[in-house]
Amino acid sequence: MRAYLGIDGGGTHTRSLLISETGNILGRAVVGPSNVQQISSQALRSTLQQLLNLTFINLPDEIESIASCFGLAGAASAHNKEDIHATLGSLIPVPSEPPKLTSDAHIALVGALGDCPGLMLAAGTGSICLGRDANGIIHQTGGLGAVFDDLGSGFWIGRKAVQMSFQESDGRRPSGPWQSNVLRLLSCNTIEQLQCKLKTGDINNSHVAALAPMVMQLSLEGVSVAADILNNAVRELVAVISTTYGKVKLRTAHLVLVGGLLEQSELLRDQLSAALKIEEPEIQIQKSLMCPIAGAVVIACQESNNSVPNELEQALIALGTDSSVITR
Amino acid sequence: MRAYLGIDGGGTHTRSLLISETGNILGRAVVGPSNVQQISSQALRSTLQQLLNLTFINLPDEIESIASCFGLAGAASAHNKEDIHATLGSLIPVPSEPPKLTSDAHIALVGALGDCPGLMLAAGTGSICLGRDANGIIHQTGGLGAVFDDLGSGFWIGRKAVQMSFQESDGRRPSGPWQSNVLRLLSCNTIEQLQCKLKTGDINNSHVAALAPMVMQLSLEGVSVAADILNNAVRELVAVISTTYGKVKLRTAHLVLVGGLLEQSELLRDQLSAALKIEEPEIQIQKSLMCPIAGAVVIACQESNNSVPNELEQALIALGTDSSVITR
Incomplete structure (x- = not known):
């Protein structure tokens, strides 16, 4: 066998x-x-x-x-x-x-497309879009690393949350929900401890990406900065999809959304879907095979x-x- | 003795x-x-x-x-x-x-202020603003680390240049001056090599920060994205100065600019000085003691x-x- x-x-x-x-x-x-x-x-x-x-x-x-x-x-x-x-x-x-x-x-x-041409956006800790054209050739956009690329990813969203908490802590931003939530979710007592754990790697990229659901929650609660972060994330994700769509040269293309960030958040999927309908109406979101x-x-x-x-x-x-x- | x-x-x-x-x-x-x-x-x-x-x-x-x-x-x-x-x-x-x-x-x-109250903005690879109030107490704003803070620093500017080169390389951005300049200055032949060296640390934060003069040069040559990056850097640097100024509670304050980024670039100093005149007219830039x-x-x-x-x-x-x- x-x-x-x-x-x-x-x-x-x-x-x-x-x-x-x-x-x-x-x-x-x-x-x-x-x-x-x-x-x-x-x-x-x-x-x-x-x-x-x-x-x-x-x-x-x-x-x-x-x-x-x-x-x-x-x-x-x-x-x-x-x-x-x-x-x-x-x-x-x-x-x-x-x-x-x-x-x-x-x-x-x-896994997402089987043998068919089409697009896959993967967004979890990182983000990347792959597209397969009619000749079976695979094209990549984004996914070049957490610190310098992977725009709109879980790490990208979580990093913004950490930035907001740093800015709250030293007065660059008025007191708000960021510092308390980020410290609690990353099990830190103080901003100094958070800063130190980020530098030593005790808090790694996955831990930072795990802050993304908190940002979604704050957005649902009406925190405008959180809504801005998510809007920007969606814009970046649409940009990698659009670029890949241009490369695969398909008139209509199926798009599959995979990865923890997109699977866990209905809010983000809905926003992405709405933005795509406007920007790229020929792209149809479908379920993974x-x-x-x-x-x-x-x-x-x-x-x-x-x-x-x-x-x-x-x-x-x-x-x-x-x-x-x-x-x- | x-x-x-x-x-x-x-x-x-x-x-x-x-x-x-x-x-x-x-x-x-x-x-x-x-x-x-x-x-x-x-x-x-x-x-x-x-x-x-x-x-x-x-x-x-x-x-x-x-x-x-x-x-x-x-x-x-x-x-x-x-x-x-x-x-x-x-x-x-x-x-x-x-x-x-x-x-x-x-x-x-x-070093910058001796015993006097006042402000110091240090911007090199990182960025931080310290202020000493009339009681000798020192207040800090920013400077919480390259990846999550240090807005407007050399690394922050250089990271944008790397991002632009990544986006040029995979079609998210039309061909332009970024990829060729970044690869040359960081001694890489390909984007894959650049990506790999950034991950292994062969290219470190100082190397990335050393791309800042290139961004200044592109701005002088009329590349609008480069000008936008510098405008944003100046806005972030003004924000840390303003916050620190609020903390030291001085009516007029002297500000000293230190660090490689500010010392090497007249363009950035001029832009920062112009922005400060509008945002914080009571702050006077002076030479380091x-x-x-x-x-x-x-x-x-x-x-x-x-x-x-x-x-x-x-x-x-x-x-x-x-x-x-x-x-x-």
Whole structure:
């Protein structure tokens, strides 16, 4: 029996799915982060080894070979891509084809759209838009990093919240809801402690991005600065979509929204949808076909066979679109 | 003979000045960075040891005791302030009083204003405004870190330039001067390389801040985006000055401009001066009295004696205001 292994590695969790060519789930697991630009090679290796040990724990004897695809955050622009790639194959405990290494955004695109042309906006801690044109070529806009790019992302929104709290703390901004909420949500007693934890990395980009729901809540409560932040985020997200739409050269295009920021916030989805109707009326928002990890399995399968067996495809679609659910 | 030791530690250089109570320079040196939040404790210790070895190389026998002040970037909010403080004393090779540890902004304020009330805006890689009120109390605005604050700083301006180059590279912005200039100035061949070096820290905050003169140049050449970036920087800098002015409760206040960004760019100084005339006409820009390292010596002296001997003060003023000059 042939089997396929998909890995979805992000800044918070890394998930695996081992599935047979007939669509039987053979193993699933979830461990900690594997953003290749935020952890050492050694930590990456140990995280993936732990993940694969859990995935292959009940390995059926009849597996003959495995094709795999690792979609890891930060992999697209990693300087040590070849080293990472060399590591991956040695971690799989059964005979396997050379693993495919790609970005988490790429597997999300394939999960979102299957083989169809279209657009995917992923917005969680970071933000990126990928589009697949009629020739199957993938175009990227944004997603070049938290500090210098990823406009409109969770980190981008959370950073504004931290900025507002800093400005409240030293009188640049009148007293308001920012300082108290940010300190509470990031478990700090004082602004000095917050500043210090941000510098040491005790508070990381994911923690900052987790402030985004607070900004949405303040916006709903009528805090105008919060509403401005969200309006700007929506404008930036529309800009990356518009640019990608221009690149794929499709008259009408389907757009799938993925990532924690968009999945958790109806407010942001509604605002984005309204702005798109005005700016790009030819773009139609649709639901994701599969979850990102199913996208990784599809890529593994295509790299190995050039096609995905129908039974397997149906099983991947049946998994649903929420990769955070871990059931067997 | 008594002597005083001043240390000015920043993100790029660390400078020392050893001077006798009669104003004779006994030692001066300059080594690499000592921002306590960007380098390890071990690296800080070795940098300061190297600096002091160079400073005390021709130590006259007649020195009986030394009072010292270390003004180090990041020291105000360092989590390991007590550890750093404990290290400092052990590095001085002659009997010394317990060293004073403070921030580089504090010594710059004392250098800029001497004992007078007033305001100091420091803008280099970072930005901060300090004000001393009529009771001698020091008030701070801004300066809470590169990624989340330090609005209008060199890093803030340089980050916008990197953002523009990213946006040019993937079509969010039409082709223009940003990508080619940023890649050249940061010694990168491709946007991928730039992105990678920013993530690994091969390109650090100082390198990004060093893009600010390019933005000034583009503004002078009529690039409207560059002019917008500088206008926004000036607006942010005026905001920190205004807030600090409100805190010091002085009717008219002197303001001293220090730091590489303001010292190097006449354009930015002129724009800031024009904006201040409109926003805060009671603030008068004046020249710095002494350089930051002289401010460190003044603090060392005041902590030890409560006053600065006249001869010493005149010698410190005679040093000039440019601490980058290393002469004996």
